[in-house]
Amino acid sequence: MATISDVARRAGVGVGTVSRVINNSPLVSDATRQKVLKAMEELDYVPNPFARRLSLGRTLTLAVIVPFFTRPSFVERLRGVEAAIAETEYDLIVHNVETVAKRNVYFRSVPRPERVDGLLIISLSPSDEDVARFHRAGVPTVLVDARHPRLPRVVVDDVAGGRTATRHLIDLGHHRIAFLGDQYPNPFSFTSSHERYAGYRNALEEAGLPVRPEYTATGEHGRDVARELTHRLLSLPEPPTAIVAASDTQALGVLEVAQERGIPVPESLSVIGYDDIEIAEYLHLTTIRQPLFDSGWRGTHLLLRAIENGEGEPSCDLLPIELVVRATTAPPAE
Amino acid sequence: MATISDVARRAGVGVGTVSRVINNSPLVSDATRQKVLKAMEELDYVPNPFARRLSLGRTLTLAVIVPFFTRPSFVERLRGVEAAIAETEYDLIVHNVETVAKRNVYFRSVPRPERVDGLLIISLSPSDEDVARFHRAGVPTVLVDARHPRLPRVVVDDVAGGRTATRHLIDLGHHRIAFLGDQYPNPFSFTSSHERYAGYRNALEEAGLPVRPEYTATGEHGRDVARELTHRLLSLPEPPTAIVAASDTQALGVLEVAQERGIPVPESLSVIGYDDIEIAEYLHLTTIRQPLFDSGWRGTHLLLRAIENGEGEPSCDLLPIELVVRATTAPPAE
DNA sequence: CACCCTTATGGAACCGGTTCCATTATACCA
DNA sequence: TGGTATAATGGAACCGGTTCCATAAGGGTG
Secondary structure, three states: OOOHHHHHHHHOOOHHHHHHHHOOOOOOOHHHHHHHHHHHHHHOOOOOHHHHHHHHOOOOEEEEEEEOOOOHHHHHHHHHHHHHHHOOOOEEEEEEEOOHHHHHHHHHHOOOOOOOOEEEEEOOOOOHHHHHHHHHHOOOEEEEOOOOOOOOEEEEOHHHHHHHHHHHHHHOOOOOEEEEEEOOOOOOOOOHHHHHHHHHHHHHHHOOOOOOHHHEEEEOOOHHHHHHHHHHHHOOOOOOOEEEEOOHHHHHHHHHHHHHOOOOOOOOOEEEEEEOOHHHHHOOOEEEEOOHHHHHHHHHHHHHHHHHHOOOOOOEEEEOOEEEOOOOOOOOOO | OOOHHHHHHHHOOOHHHHHHHHOOOOOOOHHHHHHHHHHHHHHOOOOOHHHHHHHHOOOOEEEEEEEOOOOHHHHHHHHHHHHHHHOOOOEEEEEEEOOHHHHHHHHHHOOOOOOOOEEEEEOOOOOHHHHHHHHHHOOOEEEEOOOOOOOOEEEEOHHHHHHHHHHHHHHHOOOOEEEEEEOOOOOOOOOHHHHHHHHHHHHHHHOOOOOOHHHEEEEOOOHHHHHHHHHHHHOOOOOOOEEEEOOHHHHHHHHHHHHHOOOOOOOOOEEEEEEOOHHHHHOOOEEEEOOHHHHHHHHHHHHHHHHHHOOOOOOEEEEOOEEEOOOOOOOOOO
């Protein structure tokens, strides 16, 4: 591979001049610039990025730590991140977290200034201790779909989302509304389901409806667990006429069980999901849409700005949610 | 940040010795090793990876070029890649391709020895010219779900998959079987749909059934286009009693249209998909399962081996496919 | 014409590691 | 006891860039 001094020799100039051409310095005459560009072309020269980074003292690398990057909602966020980074000179390294141990390892080993210029964390809320470490390391860090008062973040208002979903059912005339979500606390400290639950409670209270404890069903995230929970809810002496699911995936479990038990949706049971993943449209699932791609995109821009200008006061971008009414919600039977 | 000479100074040794400790050289006495480890601990020292790479002359980085990394089947392959790399000291850089222009840019700029130690290409078949360039650059390259005679690759036998799917329908008693897939040639040179089509034809011919041109419907990949194509097939004077779809996504489009037109599945129309993505199980879709995660995993190991031992004769790993019979296929009505 | 300022340029020093070579200390052997 | 192989160590050179500093050439001014 050709190096910068090969180019310098061929063009009959010094290495400093070649470097200046590479970095578009105005301190090069046009004639010289042409000579150098010609030599670079002839040698098929591309600067060694690692030498460049070492010398610049910047890594030109961003890392993202993301849990379960196969789940559709995380993939969509990642796509936003990728799209934003593709326009820059940064490389992106993705760290996929599937166990708490892995998360802890990454939280310790990734945010180091000699490793990355910035860190993006998706859907994982770091502890105070973690955040203190990030700050000590001096690595700008941005959260997407996660919270910490001392870090800039892009979030959607999950409380409002839960409230909107529940409100929609109340407006249709439902009184017996159940909530099905992730258990809380959970090993990863995922909070979104819990906040949607808070919104659910708010909406009930605002409408003067009781919050019946037997109508709260939580468990590990996933369709299979959601199925079990649904069976439990529908076997109650007085079963709910509507279910708010904390995610579309869980709503799928509900729909599946309803079908198995011969309960027509939406005639005898209304179901609302959350996320509006691709399959939701196919299934005509009423749901709460959140701007997944956009959250990744904006988080990345927040991070790039923090790297540019220093961190400043941690900002909090609140993205809007949107109710998408399809065919799984309707007024109750009676 | 502490550097290697800070550690050397603190431990009262030379930088060479510290480097030997870092790299587990046996040429360090136990006493010295302990002193150095203690100094590293106290200074919270971690070697600068970029300096290390520059000095080693290896990038310790692998790149993967993957199209549409939100599509479920690609995500699952990527997860296999990620899992294999997480066990090594390599970093992974993901390049997402959504346009032909982007693919061409990545095919030119990514495979450079000063940039990556190895390249993995998923589902994109490079041209002869591309491959010649890869070889000239001296970057070991492995294909997953793509083919080129001069590159090692991990593929599934798409012809066999298409034949198995079609055969299943023939065995059920169908005679009027249509194929719905991607158009070919297409801008990305995706070949899998076309090969599945070849398998479809083989199966028909083996069974002595005619290949009716009006039963071949191809178009851009996606559910919406699949819907249109399905409408066309079902509006034929003699509509098919079964449809082989080249992917689960396209099978979803078929199911959706069948439902809209009030055609019961599988009683009046059998549908079989391909991939066995997560949602297929939920929809009880009969399909061909291919080992997606495993393909990424094995491709990565092939690449690591090629980096270790030099490339040798390009190998071709053929992964098995499997028929998964669920509830969307049955004998024809009459 | 001497002076100063600006523009262009070459090249050494540096980024933080690895590795090779020279040197010293120790052990073993005849 | 001298000689030699071996283990342990320090440090210079190097990887391939960037940047700063010194220097030269040209242009304008009094």
